[in-house]
Amino acid sequence: MNLVMAMYVETRLVHLSGVDLAIIAIYFALVLAIGFYLKRFAQTGEDFFLAGREMTAWVAGLAFVSANLGSLELLGWAGNAYQYGIMAAHWYWVGAIPAMVFLGIVMMPFYYISKTHSVPGYLKLRYGSEASGLSAITFAVMTILMSGVNMYAMAVVMEVVLGWNLHFSIVVSSLTVGVYVAAGGLFSAIFNEVLQFFLIWFGALLIPILGMVETGGWSGMVARIHQNFPGQDFTHMWGPMNSFANNPMGIHWTGIVFGLGAVQAMGYWTTDFLVVQRVLSAKDVRSAKLAPIIGSFFKMAVPLIVILPGLLGRAVLPMHLVPGSEAQAGQFRYDDVLPLMLARYCGPGLLGLGITALVAGFMAGMAGNVSAFATVWTYDIYRPYLRKDAPDKHYVSMGRWCTIIGLIVSIGTAYLVMRFTSMMDYVQALFGFFIAPLFGTVLLGMLWKRVSRAAGFWGLFAGVLSSVGTFSLMKLDPDRWVRVFALSPIAKPLAQAMYQALWSCVTCVVVTVLVTLVTKPRPDEELVGLVYSLTPVAREEHASLLHKPVFWGVVALALFLILQIIFW
């Protein structure tokens, strides 16, 4: 209690002891040592950009789920759980599990068999350079902007939580990431993501364990929440979504099922190259199919260390947290709930482990962004448009330089965001413009051989325009347009984003189908290995049940359904 009171008058949330600092320093030393060690193995393009395509399903699966387990995610979703209750878990369950299983069972064979280096690379093979170029350039620009936004956000968190200087955080983290990714390429990024996975689990798992001990289990926690916040429902997922007005998120179940589950999650998990690149590093088709399914089991468990601490915050914290935009001096924001809970239960040593997990999450996120940027720039922009027939060594060298240049641009973006903070929201929104329509384009291309080259480009283009249009209209004149696009005048920004994704994907699909019907399809022989009906995918009839990815996919979906029923 004294500690919590002390935090009211201090500018930082936690104080680190010598052992905490030693734990952080050891982490930095180890990732740099791993980077230098892996440099000797990253000599060819396939090694540097795809980790030699020799990762096991477990390594690729953990890296796949870890690439999305950054610290901003953890802090933000723990804050969302405090604000909205257990409904925030939709982003980990319906917003991830079906999409991951779909990627593994349906889409991964095409990405893998086509031997593409990237998602824009698949679009080039399937549709040609127009759709691929649009996707590659937007991905490269957005990735590097996002990297800068993350870098700035990390520096702010480190300043608020630890009292570290902003410039110090930016310089030390980017230098470290630059050195180890430029040295070992995707090998380094994946190794670091696996380390980060363990750090985050062991750094954060004590919070729900000790929180449950303190509150006397789930029912004790729910009773305390009802006592602290009477009349509000924070512990049911689907029940309060029968109308927009019945839940703090202001969303209807259709927005969650169709906007989040069917479009936004599918778009993110199956076409965002940052995550798909991890699975492309798998050693064979079976491992590539299994990796996202292995990832789905861990993803299902993440609410334990993210959502539950947010709910526990409602139950045990003596103060009420407030939205970031309304926080006054001495008040804590929703996003502070995870560090506050960490400081509540963790003393010297354990605190260092928790903070190292956050630092590792930030750095792994940055590494993921720059490694994906280096691949897309080198293989989908530089090679096709600037220098076609250079030796492999040249492209590896370009990849290493891209990593450094990408980080320098990210640092520039971080300082730009520092001066114009509102840019942050817009950059994050920009990233969302491309994901939902891209899913429509890739999926139609894989499943329907009739889709033509022109249809691929115009469908994607129309989907992006629709996304930008609905976003702009809802921002410029919310009173008029939110009720139109988000189906209710009280839909909150998260709910608006779900419907924006839904409409942009629908637009993409409709335009793609219409243009397909009036244009000439590509000959079948050009589409072998790219389209479902023309690709002999290994069926694994002779493998035992336990070795079939589809079996584990069904198990993952069954567990997912059970969780929905338990927390209905």
Place this chain on the structure above:
Amino acid sequence: MRSVSEKHHIIPVWFFVGVLLLVYGVLIFVSGLAEWSNPPNTVLAELHAPVWWGGLLVVLGGVYCLMFRPGKST
């Protein structure tokens, strides 16, 4: 040119995971023992979480280091 077999001599990532968990486990376990009689000002400090959590990390880290140590055939 690097032979394909050299690729297979990369130390498994699990070994690095083991080293990290082992070192962290030792540090946390020892700091937990050091503060046993004078626990930090945290909630449930009387449960001595650093001691058993550090011990768990040591055991897991040790097992990973042993199972995936360089040179061990898999």
